[in-house]
Every structure is written in C-alpha cells, then in structure tokens.
Amino acid sequence: MKTYAAIYNNNEIRENSSSGGIFSALADKFDVVYGVAMTDDCYGAEMIRVEGDITPLRGSKYFQAKVGDSFKQVKKDLEEGRKVLFSGTGCQINGLSLFLGKKYQNLFLLDIICHGTPSPKLWREYVYFQEKKYGKLESVNFRCKDDSWIDFGMKENQLYISKDTDSFMRMFLRNYCLRPACYECHAKQYKKSDMTIADFWGIENVAPDMHDGRGTSLVITRTEKGQELFNIIKNELKWKEVSYEEGVKGNPSEYSSVARPQKRDTFFKDLEKMPFEKMEKKYAADIKFLLLRKVVRKIKRTIKKIWRG
Numbered sequence: 001m002k003t004y005a006a007i008y009n010n011n012e013i014r015e016n017s018s019s020g021g022i023f024s025a026l027a028d029k030f031d032v033v034y035g036v037a038m039t040d041d042c043y044g045a046e047m048i049r050v051e052g053d054i055t056p057l058r059g060s061k062y063f064q065a066k067v068g069d070s071f072k073q074v075k076k077d078l079e080e081g082r083k084v085l086f087s088g089t090g091c092q093i094n095g096l097s098l099f100l101g102k103k104y105q106n107l108f109l110l111d112i113i114c115h116g117t118p119s120p121k122l123w124r125e126y127v128y129f130q131e132k133k134y135g136k137l138e139s140v141n142f143r144c145k146d147d148s149w150i151d152f153g154m155k156e157n158q159l160y161i162s163k164d165t166d167s168f169m170r171m172f173l174r175n176y177c178l179r180p181a182c183y184e185c186h187a188k189q190y191k192k193s194d195m196t197i198a199d200f201w202g203i204e205n206v207a208p209d210m211h212d213g214r215g216t217s218l219v220i221t222r223t224e225k226g227q228e229l230f231n232i233i234k235n236e237l238k239w240k241e242v243s244y245e246e247g248v249k250g251n252p253s254e255y256s257s258v259a260r261p262q263k264r265d266t267f268f269k270d271l272e273k274m275p276f277e278k279m280e281k282k283y284a285a286d287i288k289f290l291l292l293r294k295v296v297r298k299i300k301r302t303i304k305k306i307w308r309g
Helices: 011-015 022-027 070-079 090-100 120-134 167-173 180-184 224-236 244-248 264-273 276-283 287-308
Strands: 002-008 032-038 045-050 084-088 107-112 140-144 153-156 159-162 195-199 217-221 237-242
Touching (some): 002 011, 002 022, 002 224, 002 244, 022 084, 022 224, 032 070, 045 070, 070 090, 107 224, 120 167, 120 264, 167 276, 195 224, 217 224, 217 244, 224 237, 264 276
Parallel strands (some): 084 107, 107 195
Antiparallel strands (some): 002 237, 032 045, 140 153
C-alpha cells in the first residue's frame, strides 16, 4: 500500500472536481465507468453507467444515492469483456464485491473516504425550502471552489453559499442526518477497493509544494492492480509520495466513524413533522446561539427548582 498527494495536470477538469481531479484521470482508462450523478430535478442522486463523457459523475454528492440495478449491469459488462471502473463509497464497493462473488481482472474498484451518508429526505426538504425562496434548482455543486478549495461552499444555480452558513451542510457536518450504519461503519475496517481517493486535508503542512488552494487529492493504492493503474496515470499528474500517517492525519474518516450525536433520533423524529424552517433554527443555528440557548434553558431549570424548593 502506498499513499500520494496528487494533482491532475488538466486545470479545467481539476477546477470542476472536488479536489485534485484524479477521478477523471483514472476514468479515462476504462470502457465503462459507474458513479453517482444528480437526478435531472436535483431532488436525488443515483448510480449511473457511463461510456464516454463522465461530467455528471464529477464532484461530491452529499446524500445517499440509489444503486438500482447497477450491480447486475456491472456483472453483465464484466462478462462481456469490458474494462469497468466502479466508484462509490466503501459500503457500495463491498456490496458489489459480495454480489459478484469472485474477482474480475477487468474490474477496478475505487472508493472515496466517506464522512457518512446524509438522509435523502433531508436533502429533498432542503431543496423544496430553497426553491420557495430562489426558484427552481437546476444545478448544484456541493464543492464549489469559487472562494477556495479549503473554504468551499455550495453553488445552487448561480447562488453561492459557504459551507459554514448553509443549513444543510451544517446539519451534515454536525452528524445529525447520517444513516445509522455510518456511526459504526464496517467498511472502514474491511476494505475491498483497489484504490481510495479523497481530499488531502492538511496538505499545506505535509507537502506545501503540492498546495495552491485549488484542490489536492489524496490517493491510497491498496492492491497491486491499484498501484499499476497509478503508475499508468502518474505522467499526467503532479504527485508526491507521503507516508500513510501523513496522508490520513487530516482525514480520520479513512479509518474511524463519526460519533453518533445524542439528538440524532430526535432529529429524525422532528424531520417527519417539522417544516424545514424550524429544523434550520433548531439544528443549523450558529454555535454561539445554540450555546446561549442551552445556557438559558439551564438557568430556567435552575430557577424552577429554586421556586419548587
């Protein structure tokens, strides 16, 4: 297993990718590519099969995608002799491996380091809420780098919203809205991918010469097949080998699950009955406001106890 910082030399593709553009460099070497794309109405995401233009597959999608019959399609492609790249979360990679039941030389498994998979229902409620204010959502970029790669935001049509203020991103990053399995992710311990890619968070401290603020990929080759493919594409990259420890220091989701918030179950109960406006105020407010509200509640409880006494 080897670990790299890497940047694709094609600046246009890199700019439209979540980090360093490595997925595009890899995908170019295959007959068929499977990955996640937004649905036309932007209310969901789904695993799709692509021959040729992989533009819909670029960029992160921050909620659970429908896999549909992709596993069956992959098997058909493999048995017909096509070279297949299957990209997804660790659990999707492991699921496909179990479905196939055997290894295929013409299959390459690529996973991303996954923080956790947010609720598709929350995303739908969020989109409906945003559309009431700004009109029909026709495009979304979850990882817009207009400001910078590190201080990224969401771009909805032409509206840019920083990750630090967007209500959906706040709920996601506070871990309220993840699937139950994400808090104890077995795919982090049992990895079946040939290669893992992710953002190289902390690159400015590990390899400053690989950091220009526009995105750097972390690449981990896990199998001989993974290393062979990296060797094929490395002439198209600016790259530097680093230690595994250096590579994952800023990205602990490579090996550990996030903690389950105490209010996680309450969050989903509220999601069933609360309008998004109230969800936003309760779960996506500024941290300072949430702390102040907590202090006020504590003071009120103390006063009530005194009065009862």
